[in-house]
Amino acid sequence: MSEELDRRQFLKGSAMLAGLAIAPGMLLYDLAHGRSLNEPASSAVRWGMLIDTSQCESGCDDCVKACNKENGLPGGTRPTDEQWMRKVELKDMRTGKATSLPMMCQHCEEPPCVDVCPTGASFRRADGIVLVDRHLCIGCRYCMMACPYKARSFVHEPLHDQKPDVPRGKGTVESCTLCVQRIDRGENNTACAEACSKAGHKAILFGNLNDPDSEISRRIRTVASTQIRADLGLNPGLHYEGL
Amino acid sequence: MKRIQAALLALVLLASGAAFADVTVPHLDIGKGGHCVNDPKFMKLNHGDLLKHQRTITVHQGVRGRYSLEKCVNCHASRVNNSVLGTDRNFCQGCHAYAAVKIDCFECHSSRPETVSETLTEIAK
Numbered sequence: 001m002s003e004e005l006d007r008r009q010f011l012k013g014s015a016m017l018a019g020l021a022i023a024p025g026m027l028l029y030d031l032a033h034g035r036s037l038n039e040p041a042s043s044a045v046r047w048g049m050l051i052d053t054s055q056c057e058s059g060c061d062d063c064v065k066a067c068n069k070e071n072g073l074p075g076g077t078r079p080t081d082e083q084w085m086r087k088v089e090l091k092d093m094r095t096g097k098a099t100s101l102p103m104m105c106q107h108c109e110e111p112p113c114v115d116v117c118p119t120g121a122s123f124r125r126a127d128g129i130v131l132v133d134r135h136l137c138i139g140c141r142y143c144m145m146a147c148p149y150k151a152r153s154f155v156h157e158p159l160h161d162q163k164p165d166v167p168r169g170k171g172t173v174e175s176c177t178l179c180v181q182r183i184d185r186g187e188n189n190t191a192c193a194e195a196c197s198k199a200g201h202k203a204i205l206f207g208n209l210n211d212p213d214s215e216i217s218r219r220i221r222t223v224a225s226t227q228i229r230a231d232l233g234l235n236p237g238l239h240y241e242g243l
Numbered sequence: 244m245k246r247i248q249a250a251l252l253a254l255v256l257l258a259s260g261a262a263f264a265d266v267t268v269p270h271l272d273i274g275k276g277g278h279c280v281n282d283p284k285f286m287k288l289n290h291g292d293l294l295k296h297q298r299t300i301t302v303h304q305g306v307r308g309r310y311s312l313e314k315c316v317n318c319h320a321s322r323v324n325n326s327v328l329g330t331d332r333n334f335c336q337g338c339h340a341y342a343a344v345k346i347d348c349f350e351c352h353s354s355r356p357e358t359v360s361e362t363l364t365e366i367a368k
Contacts, residue, residue, distance in 0.1 A: 037306070037307040037308065038306060038307075038308050038309075039306065040300070040304035040305060040306050041304055041305035123303060125303065125304070125305060126304070126305075127305070131302065133302045133303065134351055135298060135299075135302070158350070159350075159351075161353070161355075162351065162352065162353050163353065163357065164313045164316065164352070164353040164355070164356065164357040165313065165357070167351040167352045167353070168351055169350045169351030170350065172351075180305070183305070184305050184307050185307075
Protein backbone atom coordinates (compact mmCIF):
# COMPACT_ATOMS: atom_id res chain seq x y z
CA MET A 1 0.00 0.00 0.00
CA SER A 2 2.70 2.43 1.01
CA GLU A 3 4.65 1.44 -2.08
CA GLU A 4 1.58 2.18 -4.16
CA LEU A 5 1.31 5.66 -2.59
CA ASP A 6 4.97 6.35 -3.14
CA ARG A 7 4.60 5.40 -6.73
CA ARG A 8 1.62 7.65 -7.04
CA GLN A 9 3.45 10.53 -5.43
CA PHE A 10 6.44 9.88 -7.67
CA LEU A 11 4.20 10.02 -10.72
CA LYS A 12 2.52 13.18 -9.44
CA GLY A 13 5.89 14.78 -8.74
CA SER A 14 7.27 13.95 -12.14
CA ALA A 15 4.13 15.30 -13.78
CA MET A 16 4.63 18.58 -11.88
CA LEU A 17 8.26 18.70 -12.91
CA ALA A 18 7.25 18.22 -16.51
CA GLY A 19 4.78 21.08 -16.04
CA LEU A 20 7.52 23.34 -14.74
CA ALA A 21 9.78 22.38 -17.58
CA ILE A 22 7.11 23.34 -20.09
CA ALA A 23 6.22 26.57 -18.30
CA PRO A 24 9.60 28.33 -18.73
CA GLY A 25 9.66 27.18 -22.34
CA MET A 26 6.23 28.69 -22.87
CA LEU A 27 7.29 31.85 -21.09
CA LEU A 28 10.25 32.23 -23.43
CA TYR A 29 7.97 31.64 -26.38
CA ASP A 30 5.56 34.31 -25.07
CA LEU A 31 8.33 36.86 -24.65
CA ALA A 32 9.51 36.26 -28.15
CA HIS A 33 6.05 36.61 -29.63
CA GLY A 34 4.62 39.39 -27.43
CA ARG A 35 2.31 39.02 -24.48
CA SER A 36 -1.43 38.54 -24.58
CA LEU A 37 -3.82 41.45 -24.07
CA ASN A 38 -4.69 40.23 -20.56
CA GLU A 39 -1.11 40.00 -19.33
CA PRO A 40 0.58 42.91 -17.54
CA ALA A 41 3.78 44.40 -18.95
CA SER A 42 6.79 42.60 -17.54
CA SER A 43 10.17 43.87 -16.38
CA ALA A 44 11.74 40.98 -18.29
CA VAL A 45 11.40 43.35 -21.24
CA ARG A 46 12.94 46.79 -21.52
CA TRP A 47 11.95 48.64 -24.62
CA GLY A 48 14.53 50.94 -26.12
CA MET A 49 15.88 52.40 -29.30
CA LEU A 50 19.18 52.73 -31.05
CA ILE A 51 19.34 55.77 -33.32
CA ASP A 52 22.07 55.79 -35.93
CA THR A 53 22.70 59.50 -36.56
CA SER A 54 24.92 58.74 -39.55
CA GLN A 55 21.86 57.33 -41.33
CA CYS A 56 19.50 60.11 -40.23
CA GLU A 57 19.08 62.50 -43.15
CA SER A 58 19.10 66.23 -42.56
CA GLY A 59 15.77 67.79 -43.52
CA CYS A 60 13.88 64.50 -43.45
CA ASP A 61 11.08 64.48 -40.87
CA ASP A 62 9.22 61.32 -41.85
CA CYS A 63 9.53 60.02 -38.28
CA VAL A 64 7.91 63.15 -36.84
CA LYS A 65 5.10 63.01 -39.40
CA ALA A 66 4.51 59.32 -38.67
CA CYS A 67 4.42 60.07 -34.93
CA ASN A 68 1.87 62.83 -35.45
CA LYS A 69 -0.30 60.59 -37.62
CA GLU A 70 -0.13 57.58 -35.28
CA ASN A 71 -0.98 59.60 -32.19
CA GLY A 72 -3.36 62.13 -33.71
CA LEU A 73 -1.16 65.16 -33.00
CA PRO A 74 -1.79 68.36 -34.95
CA GLY A 75 1.85 68.76 -36.00
CA GLY A 76 2.05 72.49 -35.32
CA THR A 77 5.38 74.11 -34.43
CA ARG A 78 4.30 77.03 -32.24
CA PRO A 79 5.84 76.94 -28.75
CA THR A 80 2.45 75.91 -27.33
CA ASP A 81 1.79 73.11 -29.85
CA GLU A 82 2.11 69.54 -28.68
CA GLN A 83 5.15 67.80 -30.05
CA TRP A 84 6.22 64.32 -28.96
CA MET A 85 9.14 64.10 -31.35
CA ARG A 86 11.30 66.70 -33.05
CA LYS A 87 14.26 66.77 -35.39
CA VAL A 88 17.43 68.45 -34.11
CA GLU A 89 20.18 69.66 -36.42
CA LEU A 90 23.61 70.12 -34.84
CA LYS A 91 26.79 71.59 -36.26
CA ASP A 92 30.27 71.43 -34.77
CA MET A 93 31.54 74.96 -35.45
CA ARG A 94 35.21 73.90 -35.38
CA THR A 95 35.06 71.02 -37.79
CA GLY A 96 31.86 71.89 -39.61
CA LYS A 97 30.47 68.39 -39.05
CA ALA A 98 26.69 68.45 -39.20
CA THR A 99 24.53 65.94 -37.38
CA SER A 100 20.82 65.36 -37.61
CA LEU A 101 18.85 63.37 -35.05
CA PRO A 102 15.35 62.79 -33.75
CA MET A 103 14.74 63.84 -30.15
CA MET A 104 11.96 62.63 -27.88
CA CYS A 105 11.32 61.11 -24.46
CA GLN A 106 14.41 59.06 -23.64
CA HIS A 107 12.49 56.62 -21.40
CA CYS A 108 14.98 56.84 -18.54
CA GLU A 109 15.43 54.12 -15.97
CA GLU A 110 15.60 56.88 -13.32
CA PRO A 111 13.21 59.44 -14.80
CA PRO A 112 13.34 62.92 -13.20
CA CYS A 113 9.76 63.55 -14.39
CA VAL A 114 8.58 60.69 -12.18
CA ASP A 115 10.61 61.97 -9.21
CA VAL A 116 8.99 65.40 -9.26
CA CYS A 117 5.38 64.45 -10.05
CA PRO A 118 3.22 65.38 -7.06
CA THR A 119 0.29 63.11 -7.95
CA GLY A 120 1.91 59.95 -9.24
CA ALA A 121 0.66 60.65 -12.75
CA SER A 122 4.17 60.37 -14.22
CA PHE A 123 5.28 56.78 -13.92
CA ARG A 124 7.54 54.18 -15.42
CA ARG A 125 5.88 51.00 -16.61
CA ALA A 126 7.46 47.62 -15.83
CA ASP A 127 8.73 47.31 -19.39
CA GLY A 128 10.59 50.63 -19.19
CA ILE A 129 8.11 52.95 -20.91
CA VAL A 130 7.70 56.30 -19.14
CA LEU A 131 4.10 57.47 -19.35
CA VAL A 132 1.64 60.01 -17.97
CA ASP A 133 -1.60 58.78 -16.42
CA ARG A 134 -3.82 61.60 -17.63
CA HIS A 135 -6.50 60.54 -15.11
CA LEU A 136 -4.14 61.68 -12.36
CA CYS A 137 -2.31 64.55 -14.09
CA ILE A 138 -3.24 67.97 -12.71
CA GLY A 139 -1.27 69.90 -15.33
CA CYS A 140 1.28 71.42 -12.94
CA ARG A 141 4.08 70.89 -15.52
CA TYR A 142 6.80 70.15 -12.94
CA CYS A 143 7.79 67.18 -15.10
CA MET A 144 8.28 69.44 -18.12
CA MET A 145 10.72 71.53 -16.13
CA ALA A 146 12.50 68.49 -14.67
CA CYS A 147 13.04 66.74 -18.01
CA PRO A 148 16.59 67.42 -19.28
CA TYR A 149 15.50 66.51 -22.83
CA LYS A 150 12.56 68.94 -23.15
CA ALA A 151 10.57 65.95 -24.23
CA ARG A 152 7.17 66.78 -22.80
CA SER A 153 4.31 68.93 -24.05
CA PHE A 154 1.30 70.47 -22.39
CA VAL A 155 -2.10 70.48 -24.04
CA HIS A 156 -3.33 74.07 -23.95
CA GLU A 157 -6.50 73.89 -26.03
CA PRO A 158 -9.59 71.66 -25.90
CA LEU A 159 -9.20 68.75 -28.31
CA HIS A 160 -11.67 66.99 -30.60
CA ASP A 161 -11.58 63.76 -32.58
CA GLN A 162 -8.75 62.10 -30.70
CA LYS A 163 -7.75 58.65 -31.85
CA PRO A 164 -9.62 55.91 -29.91
CA ASP A 165 -6.42 54.21 -28.74
CA VAL A 166 -4.55 57.46 -28.02
CA PRO A 167 -6.68 59.48 -25.58
CA ARG A 168 -5.38 63.04 -25.07
CA GLY A 169 -6.90 66.05 -23.40
CA LYS A 170 -6.59 69.68 -22.38
CA GLY A 171 -4.82 70.47 -19.13
CA THR A 172 -2.54 67.44 -19.08
CA VAL A 173 1.08 66.76 -19.99
CA GLU A 174 2.03 64.22 -22.62
CA SER A 175 5.07 62.84 -24.42
CA CYS A 176 6.32 59.96 -26.55
CA THR A 177 4.76 56.67 -25.36
CA LEU A 178 6.96 54.45 -27.56
CA CYS A 179 3.64 53.77 -29.34
CA VAL A 180 2.40 51.87 -26.30
CA GLN A 181 -0.87 51.05 -28.07
CA ARG A 182 1.10 49.15 -30.72
CA ILE A 183 3.27 47.39 -28.14
CA ASP A 184 0.20 46.24 -26.21
CA ARG A 185 -1.25 44.90 -29.46
CA GLY A 186 1.99 42.95 -29.92
CA GLU A 187 3.22 44.87 -32.96
CA ASN A 188 6.59 45.64 -31.31
CA ASN A 189 7.60 48.47 -33.59
CA THR A 190 7.00 52.19 -33.32
CA ALA A 191 5.50 54.43 -36.00
CA CYS A 192 8.73 56.47 -36.27
CA ALA A 193 10.98 53.43 -36.71
CA GLU A 194 8.60 52.05 -39.31
CA ALA A 195 8.54 55.35 -41.22
CA CYS A 196 12.33 55.64 -41.09
CA SER A 197 12.75 52.16 -42.57
CA LYS A 198 10.14 52.96 -45.19
CA ALA A 199 12.09 56.08 -46.17
CA GLY A 200 15.12 53.81 -46.63
CA HIS A 201 17.27 55.33 -43.85
CA LYS A 202 16.82 52.66 -41.19
CA ALA A 203 18.23 55.08 -38.60
CA ILE A 204 15.83 54.03 -35.82
CA LEU A 205 16.05 50.52 -34.41
CA PHE A 206 13.42 49.60 -31.82
CA GLY A 207 13.69 46.54 -29.61
CA ASN A 208 14.06 44.81 -26.28
CA LEU A 209 17.26 45.82 -24.47
CA ASN A 210 16.85 42.98 -21.96
CA ASP A 211 16.95 40.26 -24.60
CA PRO A 212 20.62 39.54 -25.38
CA ASP A 213 19.64 38.06 -28.75
CA SER A 214 17.57 41.00 -30.00
CA GLU A 215 19.00 43.00 -32.89
CA ILE A 216 19.23 46.14 -30.76
CA SER A 217 21.19 44.36 -28.00
CA ARG A 218 23.58 42.85 -30.54
CA ARG A 219 24.18 46.23 -32.19
CA ILE A 220 24.69 48.01 -28.86
CA ARG A 221 27.26 45.34 -27.93
CA THR A 222 29.21 45.73 -31.15
CA VAL A 223 29.06 49.41 -32.18
CA ALA A 224 29.97 52.52 -30.19
CA SER A 225 26.82 54.24 -28.97
CA THR A 226 26.07 56.82 -26.33
CA GLN A 227 23.15 58.03 -24.29
CA ILE A 228 22.45 61.76 -24.40
CA ARG A 229 23.48 63.46 -21.13
CA ALA A 230 24.82 60.13 -19.86
CA ASP A 231 26.53 62.19 -17.13
CA LEU A 232 23.17 62.59 -15.38
CA GLY A 233 23.11 58.86 -14.69
CA LEU A 234 19.47 58.44 -15.73
CA ASN A 235 20.20 55.43 -17.96
CA PRO A 236 17.90 56.35 -20.85
CA GLY A 237 16.42 53.59 -22.98
CA LEU A 238 17.38 55.52 -26.10
CA HIS A 239 20.91 55.09 -27.40
CA TYR A 240 22.51 57.19 -30.13
CA GLU A 241 25.15 56.00 -32.54
CA GLY A 242 27.60 58.36 -34.31
CA LEU A 243 27.38 61.30 -31.92
CA MET B 244 -61.24 85.49 -27.34
CA LYS B 245 -58.63 85.73 -24.62
CA ARG B 246 -60.50 83.12 -22.61
CA ILE B 247 -60.44 80.71 -25.51
CA GLN B 248 -56.74 81.32 -25.93
CA ALA B 249 -56.11 80.67 -22.24
CA ALA B 250 -58.18 77.49 -22.37
CA LEU B 251 -56.27 76.29 -25.44
CA LEU B 252 -52.96 77.04 -23.71
CA ALA B 253 -54.06 75.12 -20.63
CA LEU B 254 -55.04 72.17 -22.85
CA VAL B 255 -51.69 72.16 -24.59
CA LEU B 256 -49.86 72.34 -21.27
CA LEU B 257 -51.97 69.47 -19.88
CA ALA B 258 -51.33 67.36 -22.94
CA SER B 259 -47.58 67.95 -22.83
CA GLY B 260 -47.61 67.27 -19.08
CA ALA B 261 -49.28 63.94 -19.73
CA ALA B 262 -46.69 63.17 -22.41
CA PHE B 263 -43.84 63.91 -20.01
CA ALA B 264 -45.45 61.75 -17.33
CA ASP B 265 -44.99 58.76 -19.67
CA VAL B 266 -41.26 59.29 -19.79
CA THR B 267 -39.87 57.31 -16.90
CA VAL B 268 -36.62 56.13 -18.46
CA PRO B 269 -34.56 57.64 -21.27
CA HIS B 270 -35.16 56.03 -24.65
CA LEU B 271 -31.67 55.19 -25.77
CA ASP B 272 -30.22 54.47 -29.15
CA ILE B 273 -27.95 51.58 -28.16
CA GLY B 274 -26.29 51.27 -31.55
CA LYS B 275 -25.33 47.69 -32.42
CA GLY B 276 -25.79 46.70 -28.76
CA GLY B 277 -26.08 43.08 -27.70
CA HIS B 278 -24.79 41.10 -24.72
CA CYS B 279 -21.11 41.78 -24.22
CA VAL B 280 -19.16 41.46 -20.94
CA ASN B 281 -22.09 41.31 -18.49
CA ASP B 282 -25.85 41.57 -18.63
CA PRO B 283 -27.34 45.06 -19.07
CA LYS B 284 -28.75 45.28 -15.54
CA PHE B 285 -25.32 44.65 -14.02
CA MET B 286 -23.64 47.03 -16.46
CA LYS B 287 -26.15 49.79 -15.73
CA LEU B 288 -25.14 49.73 -12.06
CA ASN B 289 -21.46 48.91 -12.29
CA HIS B 290 -19.99 50.24 -15.57
CA GLY B 291 -18.41 53.22 -13.80
CA ASP B 292 -16.54 51.07 -11.31
CA LEU B 293 -15.52 48.58 -13.98
CA LEU B 294 -14.12 51.33 -16.19
CA LYS B 295 -12.31 53.00 -13.31
CA HIS B 296 -10.70 49.72 -12.25
CA GLN B 297 -9.79 48.83 -15.81
CA ARG B 298 -8.33 52.25 -16.59
CA THR B 299 -5.79 51.86 -13.77
CA ILE B 300 -4.57 48.44 -14.81
CA THR B 301 -4.61 49.41 -18.48
CA VAL B 302 -2.58 52.57 -18.07
CA HIS B 303 -0.17 51.33 -15.41
CA GLN B 304 0.25 47.69 -16.35
CA GLY B 305 -0.65 47.60 -20.00
CA VAL B 306 -3.48 45.11 -19.55
CA ARG B 307 -5.94 45.74 -22.36
CA GLY B 308 -8.52 43.51 -20.82
CA ARG B 309 -12.16 42.69 -20.65
CA TYR B 310 -13.59 46.12 -19.88
CA SER B 311 -12.61 48.81 -22.31
CA LEU B 312 -14.21 52.15 -23.03
CA GLU B 313 -13.10 51.81 -26.65
CA LYS B 314 -15.08 48.56 -26.96
CA CYS B 315 -18.16 50.17 -25.33
CA VAL B 316 -18.03 52.91 -27.94
CA ASN B 317 -17.47 50.45 -30.79
CA CYS B 318 -20.78 48.68 -30.14
CA HIS B 319 -22.88 51.44 -28.61
CA ALA B 320 -22.19 54.36 -30.91
CA SER B 321 -25.43 55.46 -32.52
CA ARG B 322 -25.84 54.50 -36.15
CA VAL B 323 -27.36 57.91 -36.77
CA ASN B 324 -24.42 60.12 -35.77
CA ASN B 325 -21.72 57.48 -35.19
CA SER B 326 -21.17 58.57 -31.58
CA VAL B 327 -22.17 57.84 -27.99
CA LEU B 328 -22.71 61.58 -27.50
CA GLY B 329 -24.59 64.30 -29.32
CA THR B 330 -28.25 64.02 -28.37
CA ASP B 331 -30.25 62.86 -25.36
CA ARG B 332 -30.89 59.60 -27.21
CA ASN B 333 -27.22 58.71 -27.53
CA PHE B 334 -26.01 55.84 -25.36
CA CYS B 335 -23.77 57.64 -22.85
CA GLN B 336 -25.18 61.14 -22.98
CA GLY B 337 -28.81 59.99 -22.84
CA CYS B 338 -28.56 58.28 -19.48
CA HIS B 339 -26.10 60.73 -17.98
CA ALA B 340 -28.26 63.72 -18.91
CA TYR B 341 -31.26 61.95 -17.40
CA ALA B 342 -29.39 61.12 -14.18
CA ALA B 343 -27.68 64.55 -14.12
CA VAL B 344 -24.25 62.92 -13.75
CA LYS B 345 -21.46 64.68 -15.61
CA ILE B 346 -19.17 62.49 -17.71
CA ASP B 347 -15.71 63.77 -18.52
CA CYS B 348 -14.44 60.59 -20.20
CA PHE B 349 -14.89 62.09 -23.63
CA GLU B 350 -12.84 65.21 -23.04
CA CYS B 351 -9.90 62.91 -23.74
CA HIS B 352 -11.36 59.66 -25.08
CA SER B 353 -12.91 59.37 -28.49
CA SER B 354 -16.69 59.11 -28.56
CA ARG B 355 -16.63 57.50 -32.00
CA PRO B 356 -15.51 54.08 -33.17
CA GLU B 357 -12.25 54.34 -35.10
CA THR B 358 -13.05 52.32 -38.20
CA VAL B 359 -16.07 54.33 -39.22
CA SER B 360 -14.62 57.75 -38.35
CA GLU B 361 -11.54 56.91 -40.44
CA THR B 362 -13.76 56.03 -43.34
CA LEU B 363 -15.59 59.31 -42.84
CA THR B 364 -12.35 61.31 -42.87
CA GLU B 365 -11.26 59.43 -45.98
CA ILE B 366 -14.54 60.40 -47.62
CA ALA B 367 -14.15 64.00 -46.40
CA LYS B 368 -10.76 64.16 -48.15
